[in-house]
Amino acid sequence: MPAKRRQATPAAKEPVGKQRKLAPTEEEKKTKAGGWLEEEVKQQRTQNKEMGFITKRLRFISDTEEMRQGSEGVLYWMLRDHRVQDNWALIHARRLALEEKVPLHVCVCLHVPKSQLSTLRHYSFLLKGLEEVAAECKALGIQFHLLRGPAGDLLPGFVSEQQLGAVVTDFSPLREPLTWLEDVKKKLPKDVPLIQVDAHNIVPCWVASPKLEYAARTIRGKITKQLPEFLTDFPLVEKHPHAATRTAKPVDWRELLSSLGVDRTVGETEWAMLESFIDVRLKRFDSQRNDPNAAALSQLSPWIRFGHVSAQRVALQVQRGGRKLGVGVSSFIEELVVRRELTDNFCFYNEKYDSVEVPRPPGAYEWARKTLKDHAKDKRPYIYTREQLEKAETHDKLWNAAQFQVVREGKMHGFLRMYWAKKILEWTPSPEEALASALYLNDRYELDGQDPNGFVGCMWSICGIHDQGWAERPVFGKIRYMNYKGCLRKFDVAAFERKY
Ligand SMILES: Cc1cc2nc3c(=O)[nH]c(=O)nc-3n(C[C@H](O)[C@H](O)[C@H](O)COP(=O)(O)OP(=O)(O)OC[C@H]3O[C@@H](n4cnc5c(N)ncnc54)[C@H](O)[C@@H]3O)c2cc1C
Numbered sequence: 001m002p003a004k005r006r007q008a009t010p011a012a013k014e015p016v017g018k019q020r021k022l023a024p025t026e027e028e029k030k031t032k033a034g035g036w037l038e039e040e041v042k043q044q045r046t047q048n049k050e051m052g053f054i055t056k057r058l059r060f061i062s063d064t065e066e067m068r069q070g071s072e073g074v075l076y077w078m079l080r081d082h083r084v085q086d087n088w089a090l091i092h093a094r095r096l097a098l099e100e101k102v103p104l105h106v107c108v109c110l111h112v113p114k115s116q117l118s119t120l121r122h123y124s125f126l127l128k129g130l131e132e133v134a135a136e137c138k139a140l141g142i143q144f145h146l147l148r149g150p151a152g153d154l155l156p157g158f159v160s161e162q163q164l165g166a167v168v169t170d171f172s173p174l175r176e177p178l179t180w181l182e183d184v185k186k187k188l189p190k191d192v193p194l195i196q197v198d199a200h201n202i203v204p205c206w207v208a209s210p211k212l213e214y215a216a217r218t219i220r221g222k223i224t225k226q227l228p229e230f231l232t233d234f235p236l237v238e239k240h241p242h243a244a245t246r247t248a249k250p251v252d253w254r255e256l257l258s259s260l261g262v263d264r265t266v267g268e269t270e271w272a273m274l275e276s277f278i279d280v281r282l283k284r285f286d287s288q289r290n291d292p293n294a295a296a297l298s299q300l301s302p303w304i305r306f307g308h309v310s311a312q313r314v315a316l317q318v319q320r321g322g323r324k325l326g327v328g329v330s331s332f333i334e335e336l337v338v339r340r341e342l343t344d345n346f347c348f349y350n351e352k353y354d355s356v357e358v359p360r361p362p363g364a365y366e367w368a369r370k371t372l373k374d375h376a377k378d379k380r381p382y383i384y385t386r387e388q389l390e391k392a393e394t395h396d397k398l399w400n401a402a403q404f405q406v407v408r409e410g411k412m413h414g415f416l417r418m419y420w421a422k423k424i425l426e427w428t429p430s431p432e433e434a435l436a437s438a439l440y441l442n443d444r445y446e447l448d449g450q451d452p453n454g455f456v457g458c459m460w461s462i463c464g465i466h467d468q469g470w471a472e473r474p475v476f477g478k479i480r481y482m483n484y485k486g487c488l489r490k491f492d493v494a495a496f497e498r499k500y
Pocket of ligand 1: 289297298299300301302304305335336337339340341343412413414415417418421442446448449450451453454455456457458460461
């Protein structure tokens with residue numbers, strides 16, 4: 001069907017994500033009886049019940065480090081890692097509560113910014129995860145509170161009112177969460193410590209490296225050297241023995257979702273699982289991960305992005321699964337650990353993580369800045385507006401198909417993301433506009449968007465971040481180039497175009 005006749009736009013009345021499912025395939029359903037992983041993980045956690053907490057996973061944000069005495073409980077302010085088990089921030093908050101023999105509380109400050117990036121797709125996924133968190137907390141005697149508004153406005157008052165003695169939170173290197181953290185720090189009672197635990201990275205971001213890293217090759221050794229220490233099992237979070245006298249208000253999740261001011265034209269999606277990855281797709285990962293027609297990837301990025309699943313858990317299980325199947329897992333660990341943790345490093349040590357004004361660790365990336373400037377006035381073969389891109393109205397069927405994929409399914413294949421972003425550089429008037437449009441489309445439609453991986457993915461494709469210079473050519477300068485012919489050599493492009 002000609003691209004122009006197909007609708008991929010947010011103008012569609014029905015939520016577009018509903019149209020296709022990425023649920024397990026027939027092959028995945030047949031492979032093994034589902035549910036084995038849950039049982040295996042439960043056993044591992046139980047065996048590791050007494051496992052200690054590595055204090056390098058935390059840092060104090062407040063001046064005070066001592067928990068306030070005589071308090072009514074400890075609070076875990078859940079910011080990025082929306083899960084109960086396999087969560088080092090919650091594990092640490094629980095340890096503090098056990099030491100002081102006080103109740104444990106979890107709170108989420110739900111704030112929906114007025115933005116085209118606040119979509120039903122993202123918030124329904126978040127709320128489904130939170131509903132599970134709330135139910136698990138209830139079963140474990142932990143109070144789950146949902147506060148509606150920015151953390152800086154609500155959390156300090158909540159801590160005072162509930163007479164809580166310490167606040168533990170998790171770690172995100174992105175601008176808004178860092179601002180919320182600063183706000184909370186300023187307004188929190190001075191005798192209540194604010195403790196941040198990196199529950200997202202296996203090697204905590206500040207331990208992996210104290211500085212902005214130049215590329216995967218400069219951080220790889222630093223991370224892998226520390227994996228034996230940090231890539232451990234998790235202790236089971238058991239029922240909390242100290243009951244709270246003040247209990248949390250129950251949440252009506254349906255009502256909550258329908259009351260949120262989100263853009264409902266970008267609809268919900270459905271997704272596959274870690275278990276089916278280990279059973280079926282892992283054996284193909286190494287050889288077929290660059291083929292968008294093959295089911296070879298884990299599909300886990302949305303769960304990791306929203307913290308519903310711990311990357312450390314994924315790494316552990318995939319290593320174990322790989323050993324059982326006799327399958328190499330190093331290429332997967334490279335993506336999941338090295339590449340992913342490099343993106344937190346990039347955003348944490350570089351405030352301009354979404355700008356063409358790339359950072360300046362001594363001399364680094366100067367080549368990219370210069371080459372983009374040198375070629376800023378080159379004639380572009382095609383020029384498309386953001387709207388044309390959003391509607392997949394380009395001359396390139398493969399690009400349009402990739403754009404349709406993300407609009408409908410909420411996730412574009414990893415290989416195509418590179419091609420997709422590089423073409424935006426080629427077809428827009430300036431690198432600044434290309435980056436802004438790529439980030440807008442990525443963060444609005446990718447369910448895993450608004451994440452350091454997305455900022456770095458777009459920066460890598462358009463600004464050469466973490467890459468090297470290549471043969472110079474128009475528009476791109478020395479930024480790595482990708483073209484349609486190259487895709488034809490890699491996979492059955494026509495089959496992919498037919499599918500979307
Ligand atoms: C232009 C562009 C935009 C991107 N936008 C995002 C985004 O918004 N969110 C996002 O999570 N990823 C993004 N990526 C990285 C990558 O494409 C996705 O993480 C991957 O396709 C997700 O699919 P998967 O979970 O099946 O990955 P798998 O290949 O199965 O990998 C497993 C996990 O490793 C991590 N990972 C894989 N590839 C990378 C990578 N290149 N860099 C960092 N981590 C990686 C992810 O957490 C992923 O879930 C982007 C890449 C590019 C080039």
